[in-house]
Amino acid sequence: MSSLSRSPHPWRGHRRASWRRLTFALAGLGLVVPLATACGGDDEGPDEAGGEGTSDASQELVIYSGRNEELIDPLLERLEEATGTTVTVRYGDSAELAAQILEEGERTNAGLFLSQDAGALGALAEAGLLTELPREALDQVEPTFRAEDGSWVGVSGRARIVAYAPEQVGEDELPQELADLTDPRWSGEVGYAPTNASFQSFVTAMRVLEGEDATRRWLEDLRANDAQAFDGNGPILDAVNSGELAFGLINHYYVYELAAEVGEDEVSVGTHYLPGGGPGSLVNVAGVGITAYGGQEAAAQEAVDFLLSEEAQTYFAEETFEYPLAAGVTSPVEELPSLESLEVPDIDLSDLATLQETLTLLQDVGMV
Structure with a gap:
């Protein structure tokens, strides 16, 4: 960094x-x-x-x-x-x-x-x-x-990213789409925060862009792959930084806040921006x-x-x-x-207002 x-x-x-x-x-x-x-x-x-x-x-x-x-x-x-x-x-x-x-x-x-x-x-x-x-x-x-x-x-x-532990994940192993995080090779190695606002906004974006059924399948696959639930982005980042996890779904600025707080020499986290303009690339x-x-x-x-x-x-x-x-x-x-270099999804951000449906979905799959 x-x-x-x-x-x-x-x-x-x-x-x-x-x-x-x-x-x-x-x-x-x-x-x-x-x-x-x-x-x-x-x-x-x-x-x-x-x-x-x-x-x-x-x-x-x-x-x-x-x-x-x-x-x-x-x-x-x-x-x-x-x-x-x-x-x-x-x-x-x-x-x-x-x-x-x-x-x-x-x-x-x-x-x-x-x-x-x-x-x-x-x-x-x-x-x-x-x-x-x-x-x-x-x-x-x-x-x-x-x-x-x-x-x-x-x-x-604020951009959604996949934070990763460089000592555990090579650049050729970085996910290219969200489905890659449900691969059995990463069982128990992905952190997420189901009750966190930013995660819920991201799931709402997935519902808007890919539909209810596809979103449900991904959430079920993530949970079945023993993804680790946390209370917020900060604890996820700490787990990735310590090597406890290979990946974490967070917002980009947490990495730089942590570096400012503890010193950049104490932070060993890579920041990966998913390509393709899907919900995982939400800003x-x-x-x-x-x-x-x-x-x-x-x-x-x-x-x-x-x-x-x-x-x-x-x-x-x-x-x-x-x-x-x-x-x-x-x-x-x-x-x-740069913001211009990111492949952001084509979505009206006002449509992220449909939280109630997202919460119902997260409850149905047992995440909240």
């Missing part, structure tokens, strides 16, 4: 999923709007310290943030300084915050929803609770990473949408513009090791392949 002069990242251990809580929350609200998520702030319960909105949209902005507070708060402080807007933030799980906005409807205090996952944004768009963003903002991001209807835009991206996004009824459109739009600015995009590239999506910013990590 290349040298990474970064400070340790204390939020690494918080990247866990809690998407089932959204299903229960939606059921309690009488809403049938399934969501999907990615990792990050969604791993924590909601912070009850919310804030009331204000009629003066130019002076105050209420943000519901599904991104981890420790990660995103420094950037939101910069947003306040750059825009002169007083920002009040309610932190929590993206799934639960989306359910909260769905419950609040036209009464919502939120002016902006900052989600860790495109699926949560897609669910709100489907319910008519997000406004269409200006073309100037949308055009800063490639169509793959924004809503087709203009209701949300991605601000950072999900954290994104933002302006609520339709928050009454804070002007301040919210200034926030969107800031999050797409060079300053914010550089923050994502250098502090979270995610892919920047706008402002021409590139990652400083030398060995990280």
